Amino acid sequence: xxxxxxxxxxxxxxxxxxxxxxxxxxxxxxxxxxxxxxxxxxxxxxxxxxxxxxxxxxxxxxxxxxxxxxxxxxxxxxxxxxxxxxxxxxxxxxxxxxxxxxxxxxxxxxxxxxxxxxxxxxxxxxxxxxxxxxxxxxxxxxxxxxxxxxxxxxxxxxxxxxxxxxxxxxxxxxxxxxxxxxxxxxxxxxxxxxxxxxxxxx
Amino acid sequence: xxxxxxxxxxxxxxxxxxxxxxxxxxxxxxxxxxxxxxxxxxxxxxxxxxxxxxxxxxxxxxxxxxxxxxxxxxxxxxxxxxxxxxxxxxxxxxxxxxxxxxxxxxxxxxxxxxxxxxxxxxxxxxxxxxxxxxxxxxxxxxxxxxxxxxxxxxxxxxxxxxxxxxxxxxxxxxxxxxxxxxxxxxxxxxxxxxxxxxxxxx
Numbered sequence: 001x002x003x004x005x006x007x008x009x010x011x012x013x014x015x016x017x018x019x020x021x022x023x024x025x026x027x028x029x030x031x032x033x034x035x036x037x038x039x040x041x042x043x044x045x046x047x048x049x050x051x052x053x054x055x056x057x058x059x060x061x062x063x064x065x066x067x068x069x070x071x072x073x074x075x076x077x078x079x080x081x082x083x084x085x086x087x088x089x090x091x092x093x094x095x096x097x098x099x100x101x102x103x104x105x106x107x108x109x110x111x112x113x114x115x116x117x118x119x120x121x122x123x124x125x126x127x128x129x130x131x132x133x134x135x136x137x138x139x140x141x142x143x144x145x146x147x148x149x150x151x152x153x154x155x156x157x158x159x160x161x162x163x164x165x166x167x168x169x170x171x172x173x174x175x176x177x178x179x180x181x182x183x184x185x186x187x188x189x190x191x192x193x194x195x196x197x198x199x200x201x202x
Numbered sequence: 203x204x205x206x207x208x209x210x211x212x213x214x215x216x217x218x219x220x221x222x223x224x225x226x227x228x229x230x231x232x233x234x235x236x237x238x239x240x241x242x243x244x245x246x247x248x249x250x251x252x253x254x255x256x257x258x259x260x261x262x263x264x265x266x267x268x269x270x271x272x273x274x275x276x277x278x279x280x281x282x283x284x285x286x287x288x289x290x291x292x293x294x295x296x297x298x299x300x301x302x303x304x305x306x307x308x309x310x311x312x313x314x315x316x317x318x319x320x321x322x323x324x325x326x327x328x329x330x331x332x333x334x335x336x337x338x339x340x341x342x343x344x345x346x347x348x349x350x351x352x353x354x355x356x357x358x359x360x361x362x363x364x365x366x367x368x369x370x371x372x373x374x375x376x377x378x379x380x381x382x383x384x385x386x387x388x389x390x391x392x393x394x395x396x397x398x399x400x401x402x403x404x
Contacts, residue, residue, distance in 0.1 A: 003295070004267045006252045016241035017216075018233045019226060029252070029290050031220045032263050034311065039218035039254045044249035046215035048233070050208045051242045054235050063235050067205040072309035090232050093205070109236065 007033070051099050053172045059131075062089045071096075077104050081138030085128070085157055087111050087145055095143065100168040103141070106131070111149040112156060123153070125160065132164045146173055209235070241283040261333075263326050264291045264309040272299075279306050283340030287330070287359055289313050289347055297345065305343070308333070314358060325355070327362065334366045341369045348375055 003011070009027055014025035027048040056062065057069035064070070071077055071092070082103025086092055092105050108123040120126065131137070140161040142152035155168060161168045174192035175184050184192070205213070209231055216227040234242040258264065259271035266272070268320065271280055275292070284305025289295055294307050310325040333339070342363040346352035356372060363370045376394035377386050385395070 004264070004272070006255045006267045008267060008325070010248045010252040014219075014244040016238055017230045018244060019229070026295070027221070028219045030265070031288065032249070033252060034290070036218055040253045040309050042247045043215040043218060044253075046208075047213045047242045047246035047249075048401070050212040050231070050235060051246075053208045053238045054206065059334065063206075063209060063232070065208045070204055072208070079334065088232065089227065093228070097252055110328075123318060144207070199295040 056109075057107075060105045060107055061109055062092055062105065065155070072104060077102060078135075080104065080138060082139040082141060083131075083137045083139070084143050085154075086143045087150065087153075091143065101141075108144070109146075111153040113149050120156065125157065128157065129160055132161060134168060135137065136162075137166050139169060142168065142170045151154060160176075214302075216342060218299050258311075262307045262309055263305065263311055264294055273307060279304060280337075282306065283341060285333075285339045285341070286343040287356075288345045289352065289355075292371070303343075310346070310355065313346060313349075313355040321361065321399050322358065328357070330359070331362055334363060334368060339363075339366075339368050341371060344370065344372045 002008075009152060010021070010029045010032070011025045014020055014028050015022065017025075020028070022030040032043075032194040037042045038123065047179075053065040054063050055065070057072055058067050059063045060069060062071075063067050066073075082101070084095065084101060084103055085106050085108065086095065087108050088108075088112055089107055092107060095101050095105075106124070106128050108125075110118060111119060112123060131138070134190065140157065142154040142157060144154045158168045158170075172195055173188060174195055175181060181189070204210075212231045212234075213224070213227045215313050216222055217224065219227075222230070231334060255266050255267040257267070259266045260269050260272055261274040262271060264271050264273075268275075268302075282305040284303070286297065286303060286305055286307050287310065288297065288307060289310050289312060291311075294309060297303050297307075303348045306324070308330050310327075312325045312327060314322065316322060326333075332382055334342070344358065344359060346356045346357040360372075374397055375390060377383060377390065377398055382393070
C-alpha cells in the first residue's frame with residue numbers, strides 16, 4: 001500500500017527530528033492526523049516562527065530572537081567579570097538551571113574539529129578574542145564538553161586568554177553526585193583522583 | 203534563564219508529539235535552530251499540508267487526501283469479497299506490509315468504549331452495517347486489537363455480520379513467530395493451545 005503523498009511527506013519530514021526513526025515518525029504522523037490536528041497546526045506555526053525569528057545573540061552567540069539575549073542584557077552579569085565558554089545553547093540552559101553561576105556566557109555553537117574543516121573562526125573565536133581584549137573579563141571558565149574535541153577547544157581558548165593575562169579555569173571532572181564508584185568509568189575516576197581536594201578540618 | 207518566547211513555544215509545541223518529553227523537545231528545538239532550519243520549514247509545510255488536505259476515505263474511513271483511498275480504488279480488491287476490520291490506519295499499513303492480504307479494509311478509527319462515551323456510530327458501525335447490507339461481502343475478517351475493548355468491538359461486529367449471514371473470522375492469536383515460549387505471556391500461550399492445528403501428514 002502506498003500512503004497518500006501528503007502523509008508520506010509528513011512522515012519523511014518528521015524523521016529529520018533527532019531520535020525519530022521510521023516507526024516513531026509514522027506513529028507521530030497518524031497521531032497528529034487522527035487526534036491532534038490543532039496541535040499539528042500549532043507546531044507548524046511554532047516552527048515557522050522560530051526558524052524565521054530566532055537568530056544569534058550579538059554578544060554571546062546563543063540562540064535568541066532579540067539582538068542581545070536575556071542574559072547578556074543584564075548589567076549585573078556583564079559586570080561580574082566572569083565569562084563561561086560552552087559549546088551549545090543547551091549547555092547554557094543546563095548551567096542556568098543549577099543556579100550556581102551568575103556571570104556571562106560565550107557560546108561556541110560547536111567545537112574545533114580540523115578533520116571536519118571547523119577552525120577557530122567557525123566557532124566565533126575571533127569574536128571571543130576581541131571580547132577578551134576589549135572587555136574587563138577577570139576569569140574565563142571553560143565548560144566545553146569533556147571529549148577530545150572539547151578538551152582541544154578548551155586548550156586553544158585557555159591559550160587565547162593567557163595572552164591577555166586573564167585567569168582561566170576548567171570545570172571540575174569527577175564522580176557524579178549520587179553516582180556509585182563501581183559504575184564510574186576509568187577516565188572519570190582518574191580525574192576524580194587527580195582533582196582531589198584537601199579536607200580542611202578547621 | 204528564560205528562553206526567548208519563540209523557542210519556548212517551539213519546545214511546548216514539540217511536546218504534543220507522542221513519546222516526546224521535555225528533554226527530547228528541547229533537544230529537537232535546538233537541533234532545528236542550530237543545524238536544520240530548512241528541515242524545520244519543510245516540517246512546518248508538511249504539517250500544514252497534511253492537516254489541511256488529509257481526510258477520511260469515503261469507503262473505508264482510513265486517512266487519505268483523496269475521496270477514495272488507494273486500496274478501495276482498486277476494483278480487484280473490492281471484487282475479492284473480503285473485508286478486514288481494523289482499528290487504525292496504522293493497522294492497515296502493518297497488514298499491507300505483510301503482503302498476505304488482498305481484500306478491502308474498514309477502519310474503525312478507534313474501538314467501542316462505553317465508559318468514554320464511544321458507541322457504535324462513533325466508530326462508523328452504521329456505515330459498516332450499510333456496507334454489509336448493500337455490498338456482496340463474502341467474509342468479514344476481524345483484526346481489531348486483542349484487548350478487552352478490541353474483543354468487545356470484534357464481538358459486536360461479528361453479530362452485525364451474522365445478521366446478514368456473512369461468514370466472519372477472527373485473526374489467529376498465538377505465539378509470535380521467532381518468539382520463545384518461555385517469554386510468552388499466559389493469555390497468549392492459552393490462545394496458542396486452544397487454537398492448535400492438526401498436522402496433516404498426508
